[in-house]
Amino acid sequence: MANVAKCSMHMDCFANRDGRCGCLKDNDFGGRDCPFYKSSRDMSREEIEASCRAYTESHGGNGS
Numbered sequence: 001m002a003n004v005a006k007c008s009m010h011m012d013c014f015a016n017r018d019g020r021c022g023c024l025k026d027n028d029f030g031g032r033d034c035p036f037y038k039s040s041r042d043m044s045r046e047e048i049e050a051s052c053r054a055y056t057e058s059h060g061g062n063g064s
């Protein structure tokens, strides 16, 4: 089963699914707020998901 990041900070985020991030495998930003947080009205879902994918891939694809 793939890793999923828990997220309870932004339940209204486009990627939040029952308290889990459906986009990032790692959402530890060193105590800073998630830079990918957007309500589904802020940007197109495709744009945000592309950003999340790029972030995940740049971190080894597994959040390490």
Ligand code: SF4
Binding pocket: 005, 007, 009, 010, 013, 014, 015, 016, 017, 020, 021, 022, 023, 024, 027, 034, 035, 036, 037, 038
């Ligand atoms: S993109 Fe960020 S704010 Fe949105 S659900 Fe994932 S971790 Fe939470």
